[in-house]
Amino acid sequence: MIEIAERFLSIQGEGHLVGTPAYFIRLAKCNLRCPWCDTKYSWSPGERVEVRELALEALSKGVPLVVATGGEPLLQQEALAELEAELRSSGFEGIFQIETNATIYPKALEGRDVWLTLSPKVTCDYYVADTNLVRKIIENFEKVELKLVARASDIPCVKRFLKELGEVSVPKVLQPLSGEANYSKASRELVMKVLEDKELRRQFRVIPQIHKFLKID
Numbered sequence: 001m002i003e004i005a006e007r008f009l010s011i012q013g014e015g016h017l018v019g020t021p022a023y024f025i026r027l028a029k030c031n032l033r034c035p036w037c038d039t040k041y042s043w044s045p046g047e048r049v050e051v052r053e054l055a056l057e058a059l060s061k062g063v064p065l066v067v068a069t070g071g072e073p074l075l076q077q078e079a080l081a082e083l084e085a086e087l088r089s090s091g092f093e094g095i096f097q098i099e100t101n102a103t104i105y106p107k108a109l110e111g112r113d114v115w116l117t118l119s120p121k122v123t124c125d126y127y128v129a130d131t132n133l134v135r136k137i138i139e140n141f142e143k144v145e146l147k148l149v150a151r152a153s154d155i156p157c158v159k160r161f162l163k164e165l166g167e168v169s170v171p172k173v174l175q176p177l178s179g180e181a182n183y184s185k186a187s188r189e190l191v192m193k194v195l196e197d198k199e200l201r202r203q204f205r206v207i208p209q210i211h212k213f214l215k216i217d
């Protein structure tokens with residue numbers, strides 16, 4: 001069984017795989033309490049569904065990407081390992097992406113064909129980033145991206161994180177924080193900060209959440 005808050009068909013609106021048609025499975029519950037969280041409804045207990053049923057439902061959508069998001073999906077990593085196995089044994093050859101806050105090591109997923117999107121929290125008002133853990137995940141998993149959510153004013157904290165992490169060769173995305181009243185303006189400010197900074201502009205792509213602009217889920 002797996003406990004979920006919702007599931008829906010959309011396009012991936014953020015990160016390296018942006019624009020890809022995807023089936024989203026939002027897992028229930030989270031171990032963090034980010035003040036600017038835009039999915040607080042996922043913190044509550046959710047609906048319990050059979051993993052196989054969910055895998056078949058995802059497959060029936062015929063999309064190249066299945067996304068497990070949250071909440072914090074790695075709180076249910078054994079169920080995710082089961083889901084990956086069900087998807088693969090049912091013929092799914094696309095990407096199984098897991099979006100995590102990178103506070104829990106995904107032991108149950110070692111050796112599985114997954115794409116891990118690590119999103120440690122590095123804003124200055126809520127900094128929860130274990131760089132040793134992030135490095136360990138990057139070292140032990142083949143397909144990993146780093147996605148940092150920030151405002152222009154959070155750049156010093158983003159840089160602190162990068163300094164503590166050291167060089168890692170994974171795709172890196174900076175995503176403007178979506179809670180800002182004027183998202184276009186907040187995105188432009190972040191872009192300008194990145195362009196001003198040698199280290200950031202060498203390493204990062206800046207990708208706003210396109211589903212916010214499109215006004216879809």
Ligand code: SF4
Nearest residue numbers: 030032034037071101
């Ligand atoms: S980790 Fe994600 S789901 Fe959890 S509180 Fe933070 S933004 Fe919300």
